[in-house]
Amino acid sequence: MSATSTPPDQEPLPPDGKAAPREGRRRAYAAVVSGLRAAGASLSASAGPAEPLLSRSSRGWVRLVPYVIALGFVATLIPVTTEVLSNDYGISGALAGALGVAQSAPLLLAVSRPLLAWGIVIVADIAGAIVALGSASPRAVPWTPMVIVGYLVLCVALSVRESRRAVLGVWLVTVASGLVLDVFRPAGSQDTTVLMVVLSGGVLLLGRLLRERGEAQRRLVEQETINEAERSRRTLLEERTRIARELHDVVAHHMSVITVQADSAPYRLQGLTPEAREEFGSIAAGARESLSEMRRLLAVLRSEDAPGGERAPQPGLDRLQQLVEATVRGGVPAELSMPELTLVGQLTDLPPAVDLSAYRIVQEALANVVRHAPGARTQISVSMDEDSLLVIVVNGPAGEHTSPVETTGTGHGLVGMHERVRLVGGTLDVGPLPGGGFRVAARLPLADPDSPSA
Incomplete structure (x- = not known):
């Protein structure tokens, strides 16, 4: 080789x-x-x-x-x-x-x-x-x-x-x-290596930052939606609790009447059999037990910040004139009209729940006028037909040279109106008017919606 x-x-x-x-x-x-x-x-x-x-x-x-x-x-x-x-x-x-x-x-x-x-x-x-x-x-x-x-x-x-x-x-x-x-x-x-490395790194970093920002905004929107739902639910529960506290007096009155009638029946009615006397005694005992349970329930529902005010008698339409006068003194020109109810006995014949609900609806409507449309002219109309009580509160635009006390509300007023109307089986129509202002219209049945006659 x-x-x-x-x-x-x-x-x-x-x-x-x-x-x-x-x-x-x-x-x-x-x-x-x-x-x-x-x-x-x-x-x-x-x-x-x-x-x-x-x-x-x-x-x-x-x-x-x-x-x-x-x-x-x-x-x-x-x-x-x-x-x-x-x-x-x-x-x-x-x-x-x-x-x-x-x-x-x-x-x-x-x-x-x-x-x-x-x-x-x-x-x-x-x-x-x-x-x-x-x-x-x-x-x-x-x-x-x-x-x-x-x-x-x-x-x-x-x-x-x-x-x-x-x-x-x-x-x-x-x-x-x-x-x-x-x-x-x-x-x-x-x-072109440096150019490729720098540009690709910058695009990847910028894209990640935009994505994380979008995800953060999406989570924030979801959390706000959840908070709004929880806030609405809490508002609804608070209104229902307040209505339940107010209706305690109404229910307690009826239970007290049942107790008194059952206790006095053996003395008022002659010729009752021993079984009938025993039955009336059982009714009276059950009514007393129900009153005791209602007092315990009221102790749970009662707010700790204002216990004295909740023990005061619940208002009704007989105090509606005083409410309107107090609103007028507050700077809202309000007028009350209830011609059919000026007759003797009309106000006392109203069911207690309807009487209380009608008063509270007018009260909430006037409070909304004071907060959101101060100085607005307001008309309150309370009338009665054959089977229902009609309550209408209409206010115009806010007065000149005035500014609303609140620009955003908590929603308690309208929620409370809806719950009170639903309680008695009525209907409620609320909304703004074309020329400015607001309208509240409630129809409250005078008969129990669950009764056979109704």
Whole structure:
């Protein structure tokens, strides 16, 4: 064997001695592609559900916007990539077209599966970078301008859909692949590694910040909705509790009458049998027990901040004139009209629950006028037909040179009106008037809605 012969398992070295560097470069490229392909596969396996961007929007055209944008980029990048790789980098037309499709078409998949689309794109981008590096072109390498544009669009979809850990992993893979490929960049070519790393990191960070801000706003809206529902529920329960406390006197009066009648029946009625006397005694004992239980219930319902006021007699329509006069002294020109109820015996014949509810409805309506429309002229009308009591309170716009005491209400007044009307089986109509002002109209049945006659 001569000194110039080469072993059979080795290729002869060319005169310039560059075969070894080229072989090392090919092996490095193969290692980068293999490692990044495995990283892309592992990340895409953890992708979330295939829910397209903006799919929760109620408008159909909004749900189509991501697809239109992605289709626009795909339709632009594929021909541009093919043309640039063919003319500027000297790559064959078939290979350039294949790279353009592989690098751009997955943007359509990014609408619903951004992490899986990234796994395909990163492999195609690295393959394109290897081809561009092997072309020995002084153009931008390893990432071509079209690759950078498509990759940034993909980063937008990734940042708004994937978790923080996945986004960080995507950026680290981008940095690592860029640094490895940059080692084999030909001298004199334009380096795009730093540009790719900075732009992709900025887009991913900005997208994550926008997503977290949107999630924080969504949670805040959900919490406000929950708080509003709880506030309404609490208001309703407070009004029901207050009404229950006020109706205690009404129910206690009827139970006391039953007790007295049952106790005095054996003395008032002659010729009662022993069984009848025993029955009246059982009725009286049951009525007394019911009164005791009602007192215990009232002790639970009674507010601790104003125990004296709740033991005062409950008002009725007989005190409505005093209420209107007090409102007039407060600066609200109110007028009361109840012609049918001026007859002797009309007020005393009203059911206690209806009497109390009518008074409280007028009281709440006048309180709302004082708070929200001070100085407004107000008309109160209380009339009676064959089977119901009609209460109407109408106020005009607020007076001139006056400002509302409250701009937002707690809602207790209207809730209390609705509950009182529902208690007696009536109807309530409230709402603003076309020319300004407000109207409250309640119809309260005089008969028990559960009775057979009703």
